[in-house]
Amino acid sequence: MSEERGQDGTRRSSGPRKAQEIFDATLDLLAAKGYEGLTVEGVAQRSGVNKTTLYRWWPSKGALLGAALTGTRRLSLEPPDTGSLQGDLESLLQTVVTLLTVPPGSDIAVPALGAATQSPELAVHVREFFADRLAREQPLFERATARGELPSDADPMLLVDLLAGAAWLRVVLRQLPVEEDFVSRAVRTVLKGAATGS
């Protein structure tokens, strides 16, 4: 058999039958028990798929969760098109804030992204998840440049990282409530600057 395996040891193909059921079971178990409580055995029980089958596809719980994170339909978010860069970025940041603060999405997103620091196999998928999202957000920035709202040498990744990063800091590390005007002020700051006279 000529299996190809990716950087994380996961087979590169469409996955086993019942993939969505397996991903659902994985994400539900993560939401219920956290990353430490997540086990391949638990996913096997919950999904009714043989443990051996799971291990054949994913060598560890990190790899399994990573596949679930990129393979689930639950986290597929369409980038906005509001007609203005300010509007698009506010919509984008609001989506991130919602993902990090509103269950059931936040019960999955926060522990899964946090656990990227614990599992290199999961980290590979998290990297892929963010690269995929940025690629899908690219047209938003191309429209802004075409409308003359951004200079042609603007750095979309930097803008996204400033905004999404601020949400992560505020919600996950500071564990403070996100004020009602957080989104609009954050976007205004990266677009117009905080300095006097800017």
Added chain:
Amino acid sequence: MSEERGQDGTRRSSGPRKAQEIFDATLDLLAAKGYEGLTVEGVAQRSGVNKTTLYRWWPSKGALLGAALTGTRRLSLEPPDTGSLQGDLESLLQTVVTLLTVPPGSDIAVPALGAATQSPELAVHVREFFADRLAREQPLFERATARGELPSDADPMLLVDLLAGAAWLRVVLRQLPVEEDFVSRAVRTVLKGAATGS
């Protein structure tokens, strides 16, 4: 005995004798084995302090790591005073980037901050760590306002969260190298804005 316990169940007092040795052992074990591999038993072995003593002070590994994170002398960083807001923020962000990318500090900081998503007891200390840092950075922003570089209604927490958050996104979630001009461009963006003509 009238013990006071904080929100995380940890005793509020100066800690046991050999606290720095315990914290060192905790952070070394985290760096070597990650958060999942960290155990109170392991810290007991490494520090030569009885397991029962450790559990008497910290009810879980999350609480122990949290205490180590806020109690260690290894992560005590003085806020900069370079004479300009741009310079101070660049120095601040460079410190964050270094903390997240350069061992041995990054082997502690990344898994410890990531594990805040796994342990509510650790999260309490992470919150405290960030609140303490912001309080110590406050004079930096007061000087900038006095110099006329920031309006008086500027929001220091938002500026710090945008910058430090961007570093977290780039390093931990995207797992991309931090370009040489990342720090200066990130600071310029939050101070002057990315939009055309800003």
